Amino acid sequence: MPISPISPIASSITPITRPGGAQDTAATSNSAADFGKSLTGALDDLDAKQKATDELSRAAATGDLQSVEDLMIASTETQLATQLTVAVRNRAVESFNEIMRMQL
Amino acid sequence: MISDLTSRTIQASLRGLDARRKAAEDNIANVQTPGFIASSVSFEDSLRNAIERGRPTSADIAVERSTAPTQLNGNNVNVADEMVGLTETALRQQLMVQALNGRYSTLRSAIGA
Amino acid sequence: MSTPFSSLGAPASGMRVYQTWINALSDNVANINTINPAGEPAFQERYVVARSSGGSAVAPGGSRANAGIGDGAYIAGTEYGDPGGRMVYQPDHPYADENGMVRMPDMDLSTQMTNLIIAQRAYQANVTVFERARDSYERALEIGR
Numbered sequence: 001m002p003i004s005p006i007s008p009i010a011s012s013i014t015p016i017t018r019p020g021g022a023q024d025t026a027a028t029s030n031s032a033a034d035f036g037k038s039l040t041g042a043l044d045d046l047d048a049k050q051k052a053t054d055e056l057s058r059a060a061a062t063g064d065l066q067s068v069e070d071l072m073i074a075s076t077e078t079q080l081a082t083q084l085t086v087a088v089r090n091r092a093v094e095s096f097n098e099i100m101r102m103q104l
Numbered sequence: 105m106i107s108d109l110t111s112r113t114i115q116a117s118l119r120g121l122d123a124r125r126k127a128a129e130d131n132i133a134n135v136q137t138p139g140f141i142a143s144s145v146s147f148e149d150s151l152r153n154a155i156e157r158g159r160p161t162s163a164d165i166a167v168e169r170s171t172a173p174t175q176l177n178g179n180n181v182n183v184a185d186e187m188v189g190l191t192e193t194a195l196r197q198q199l200m201v202q203a204l205n206g207r208y209s210t211l212r213s214a215i216g217a
Numbered sequence: 218m219s220t221p222f223s224s225l226g227a228p229a230s231g232m233r234v235y236q237t238w239i240n241a242l243s244d245n246v247a248n249i250n251t252i253n254p255a256g257e258p259a260f261q262e263r264y265v266v267a268r269s270s271g272g273s274a275v276a277p278g279g280s281r282a283n284a285g286i287g288d289g290a291y292i293a294g295t296e297y298g299d300p301g302g303r304m305v306y307q308p309d310h311p312y313a314d315e316n317g318m319v320r321m322p323d324m325d326l327s328t329q330m331t332n333l334i335i336a337q338r339a340y341q342a343n344v345t346v347f348e349r350a351r352d353s354y355e356r357a358l359e360i361g362r
Contacts (some may be wrong), residue, residue: 050210054110057203058155060196061117063148065221068199068357075206076361082213184236188229191351195222198358206361 039088046081053078106211113151113160114204120147121197123165128190131181139178142170142186224350230289231343234267237292238336241265245322245329252307252321255314259302260322268293299323 056071065071124145134140147165154163174180241263251260270288301323308317 053203053206057110057200057207058113060199060203060221061113061160062152062155063196063220064152065199066223068221068354069360071199071203071221072357072360075203079206079209079213079361082210086213086216184232185229188225188232188347191347192220192222192225195351195354195358196220198355199221202358202362 042085042088046085049074049078049081109155109158109160111207113155114200116151116154116160116163118197118200120145120151120163120165121193121200125190125193125197127167128186128193131186132183135181135183137179140181142172142181144168144170222354225347227287227289228343228347228350230270230291232340234290234292235336235340235343238265239333239340241295242329242333242336245324246326248322249324249326249329250321252310252312252319254312255304255318255320257320258300259320261300262298262322262324264296264298266293266296
């Protein structure tokens, strides 16, 4: 009975390619720029929040504030945004230091 | 940010509210005193002008005598009005203290404490 | 009230209104048997006129959140009842005229007492509303704590 030869395995295995392939390196540098942008954006947002809270605080001082909830929520948002921005900055600095300490 | 316009505004309002609270407590303590004329405190308008000039702590805290009609013994304290005013002043003080605490908390986060 | 705690304005005004009504009713009850000579008017029943403090369409600052909602009530004035009163026969009274008649107020004690209970209940209701509004504000002041 004739036995057909075993076809080579290599041709039936498709090589594994990384998702994205050649676009991968460009994506890394893009995400670095995005991170920088999002950090600056967070700082601008925080600044706007602080200014809004300041205005509401002054309105409350002169008795012109219409809604107590507005000031309490704005004040809380400012505190949280500050904590978030500081946390992100701390992590970024930590990561930078980690990388700098790596033996090359 | 530690001693900027907003911080000094809050400080000035707390001083005004404290004066108002003391006046209300004095009025209530003297609800039966013959001849006693109730007093009230106003500072919001002066504070508004002072903020525009950039000097909130220069706001004038004015004490005025009430023009409400007197009873037979010359006393013109209205207890219900004073209690209502005292409640509102206490709430305003709480609000300004919360605003101040929020600022300190934000500062501490930024400093890293 | 044009303060951040505007909900306190209406119940505070309500307290003032019912306090004034209670004063008027007290005056009526104290004078329920006040006798005047026939030639003078009788003690006239006191009525208080309460009006609603209509709300503005737009609050200062441009918010329409409370458009149309009023700021409570106020006493617009006092009205006086019938000066004619009732003519009563009391010949022994120093004020009696040649017919022995004196003038007494045309008021009914039970009506005054009923109104007194209504006014007191309304006053207490306003105090309750005031306290509830104050509690709500205290909770709002805890936001974020």
